[in-house]
Amino acid sequence: MAKRFVSRQQHQRIQPFVERWRWVIxxxxxxxxxxxxxxxxxxxxxxxxxxxxxxDGSVEVQAEGPPLALSELRAWCEVGPPGARVLRVKPSHLPVTGDDWFEVRY
Structure with missing residues (x-):
């Protein structure tokens, strides 16, 4: 018996490689x-x-995204905005959470 229906293979979505980092500036x-x-x-x-x-006067950042974008944000954090004087950025690697927003926390 011939197949009467065309079956389509479902393509898996390619998920970009994502990391999460915590930086204390x-x-x-x-x-x-x-x-x-x-x-x-x-x-x-x-x-x-x-x-x-x-x-304690430091700033904490938790950031999640592709490694290249995270590297760019880390480089920005090492300088900061005009008026900042960054002495050190302490990094630690964290598990990915899947968050899809960025916010300022108080």
Whole structure:
């Protein structure tokens, strides 16, 4: 008996390689527009995650996206916006969460 229906193989969607990183930025990084500028840069790069001030005067960023975009955001964090003086960026690798937005946390 001949097949009467055409079967179509479903193609799997190719998922881009995604990583998640946490960076703690130390130096003069609060009260210089770091969070807002970081959020704009992350959105420009298509990165999800969040940024917030820490009580010790540092800024914490969690960012998720393709490695190249994350490298660009990390490079930006090493300099920061005008008025910032970044002394150190402490990185740590995290599990991917699948978030699809970037926000400033308070």
């Amino acid at each position: 130390e130096g003069r990084v609060q009260r210089v527009g770091f969070r807002a500028s970081c959020s704009r840069r992350a959105l420009d790069l298509g990165i999800s995650g969040w940024v917030r001030n820490q009580s």
